[in-house]
Amino acid sequence: MRLLSISFIGFILLFSSCFGDEKQEEKIESSLDNKLWIPHPLVQAYPNYIDSISNNILYWKDGNQSIYDDQIEKNFEEKIANPDIEDMLFFPYPSSFSNPEINEDPGRIRNEDFFKKMYGETKTQVAQNLDTVYWLPSSVNQLLLVSSINQVDQHLQQISNTLDTLPHLHKFLQNPGGTFNWRKIAGTDRLSMHSFGITIDINIQYANYWQWVYKEGEAFPNYKNQIPLEIVRIFEKHHFIWGGKWYHFDTMHFEYRPELFLPYTLE
Ligand SMILES: [Zn+2]
Structure with a gap:
């Protein structure tokens, strides 16, 4: 065609x-x-911030520009450590669940500057845009702070309202591990996505995280998960990806990444 x-x-x-x-x-x-012409997935996902992408330049609505593809060949570790914006879409996010293949981490490749541009360059700037979510108001009833940029707070509130009506899931959602926390990922120089107020860790008690069980020089730990897919589907409906779909599994972790749910993908 x-x-x-x-x-x-x-x-x-x-x-x-x-x-x-x-x-x-x-x-x-x-x-x-x-x-x-079909708009680029990032333009569709972030229409308030991104104007267009052409000739390898991402044009922000405020007039700034970012390089889209740095044209550097990278292996998996290099893509994780030093990605350009294009690399973020390297792994398509699967709509159904199966155990991830080796290094298959859809959404775990993130260009830090890209998120700083929308959510804030510093802890103070991100904090200025935080708003309150009433987490499962009729059961857990806890206040959480997430970004109001891209209506992340409203999306998480809708997720919370749905989960609130499903008591069989509540034990996984009590004592959430956290939302906003400006910090580096342990053992790296990269900012955690928790720094931008676009993520939530649910109950740590039922979490499996590769970093907790991996020992340098030993075989990579086997995939493990205790979180019901019913919870995952509710988050995904509102365009939060789940760390349980990663080879480097982090099953308590959900993150607002609308660009990974669009029908159009790049060739
Ligand atoms: Zn997390």
């Missing part, structure tokens, strides 16, 4: 160039491009 479209554009361009009318040629090209 795409090939057909491209050859069709080629035919039109060739046809129009016979008449030597360059302006007309440009007009046809841009009108055909418009018909084929």
Whole structure:
């Protein structure tokens, strides 16, 4: 279909160039491009912040620009440690669950500057945009602070309201491990996503986290999970990814990442 479209554009361009009318040629090209053009997943996911992505530049709505693809070949560890914006979409986020393949960590590759641009460059800036979520008001009844940027607070409140009506799930949701916490990921120089107020760790008592069981030089720990997929599906409906879909599993961790739930993916 795409090939057909491209050859069709080629035919039109060739046809129009016979008449030597360059302006007309440009007009046809841009009108055909418009018909084929689908906004980039990041533009669809963050329409209030991102204007467009073209010629390898991400154009922010405030006039700033970021390099989209640094054109550096990276292995998995390098993608995690030093990703460009493009690398963040390397692993598609699966809609169903199966045990993750080796190093399959959809959403765990994150460009820190990208999130700083939207949610705040410093602890103080992020804190200025935090708002309250009433976590399971009729049962757990706890106040949590998350970012109001991109309506993360409203999304989490809706998740909370749904979970509140499902008592068989409440033991997994009591004593949540935390939301906003400006800190580095243990043993790294990278900021945890908890720094941006877009995540929640649910009850640590039922959590499995690879860092708790992995020992340097030993085999990578086997995947383990105790969190019901019923909870995961409720979070995913509101575009929070789950750390239980990662090879480097972190099953208490949910994170607002709408770009990973869109129907359009890059070729
Ligand atoms: Zn977490």
